[in-house]
Each structure stands twice: as structure tokens, then as C-alpha cells.
Amino acid sequence: MLEPKNDPFEWFDGWLEEAKAKGMADPNAMALSTVGTDGMPSSRMVLLKERTPRGFVFYTNFESRKGGELGHGMACLLFYWRELSRQIRIEGTLERVADEDSDLYFSTRPRLSQIGAWASMQSRPLESREHLLARVEELEAKFEGSEVPRPPHWGGTLLIPRRMEFWQAGDFRLHDRFEYLYQADGWSVPSRLFP
Numbered sequence: 001m002l003e004p005k006n007d008p009f010e011w012f013d014g015w016l017e018e019a020k021a022k023g024m025a026d027p028n029a030m031a032l033s034t035v036g037t038d039g040m041p042s043s044r045m046v047l048l049k050e051r052t053p054r055g056f057v058f059y060t061n062f063e064s065r066k067g068g069e070l071g072h073g074m075a076c077l078l079f080y081w082r083e084l085s086r087q088i089r090i091e092g093t094l095e096r097v098a099d100e101d102s103d104l105y106f107s108t109r110p111r112l113s114q115i116g117a118w119a120s121m122q123s124r125p126l127e128s129r130e131h132l133l134a135r136v137e138e139l140e141a142k143f144e145g146s147e148v149p150r151p152p153h154w155g156g157t158l159l160i161p162r163r164m165e166f167w168q169a170g171d172f173r174l175h176d177r178f179e180y181l182y183q184a185d186g187w188s189v190p191s192r193l194f195p
């Protein structure tokens, strides 16, 4: 029988490690859902880059569609590990990662990904692929012989969870679900939910 852990972070880490051990492609890929000013939700995949003691960090372009919607201060993350028949939903509030930490992470990225972060005006209309490749070439020439600095419009976001739900498939769709809520004094005791 599935036994929840007292600490949802510890449980999350264990499941992520098991997903990695299975050799799954992109076990750290998660759907990030945000809401526009008109109330319309949108989702896209991003990669979890760090699980800090406070939450979950991903990196993106702040001027993208999601970048604007992250400004509302709340978002939802969803992991699905098919090979393990597991899902984790994480809802929370958002904070920008400190510039120094974004700089540090940016400096570990391959040079072409760094150039790409400058070249891509993420989510805005692009007249042709050639135009993008021309921008990459121009930027390669601009930064030749020097380090590529982090673009100011690119960096990390920390999602601080307020609710986490763990789902494990069961026979005959009698799945196990456990929900944790963050309260003033820490995480609630996990409650079992109907599947």
C-alpha cells in the first residue's frame, strides 16, 4: 500500500530519483500552467533545474507569453511519469531567482544555448527561420572572444508550493491520491482523496 511521507519535498525527491533511475527521457520535464489577464489558462513544458529548500526552479524568457503571465504571482506545475504511473501537481506562488543565481546557472549552459537566449524573442512573431539564424550569426560575431552575459530578460523563477498532490495509479482506476496544504506552521498531514 502507498504510504505518504510527512514531508512532500522528500516524497517528490524520491519519485524524481526513481523516474531518473528508470532512464526516462526528461524526467525533470513539467507542464507549467499560468493564467492570462482574461482568465484564459495556458500550459507549456519547462525543465525543473533545481529543487531548493523553498521550492522548484525553472528558467525562461521573462518577455515571453508565460513570462508576462508569471507576473500574476501564481502558477501550477505538473509532472507525469508514465513508466511509473505517477503524477504530481504543485500549485504555488512565484518569486524571481536572485540575479547572481541566474547568472551562475546561465554560465553553465552551452555557448550556443546562451546565444540562443539572446537571439530568441520568445513567443513573439518571427517572419522566417532564416531571420532567427541570421540573428544567431550576428550575436555569435558580437560575442566572439568573450563570455556571453546573461540577457536581462532571461532568468530563473522559483515556485513556492502551497498545495502538492501525489497520484499513483491503482488497479481498476482505484488510484491513490494524497494532498498536502501549506499552512502557517508548515505542511498539513497528507489527506487521502477519492480517486
Ligand SMILES: Cc1cc2nc3c(=O)[nH]c(=O)nc-3n(C[C@H](O)[C@H](O)[C@H](O)COP(=O)(O)O)c2cc1C
Residues within 6 Å of the ligand: 026, 029, 042, 043, 044, 045, 046, 047, 048, 058, 059, 060, 061, 064, 065, 066, 067, 122, 123
Ligand atoms: C520537454 C520540454 C522542455 C522545455 N523546457 C523549457 C524551459 O525550461 N524553458 C523555456 O522557456 N521553454 C522550455 N520549453 C519550451 C516551452 O514549452 C515553450 O514552447 C516556450 O517556453 C514558449 O512558451 P510561452 O509562449 O508560453 O511563453 C520546453 C519544451 C519542451 C517540450
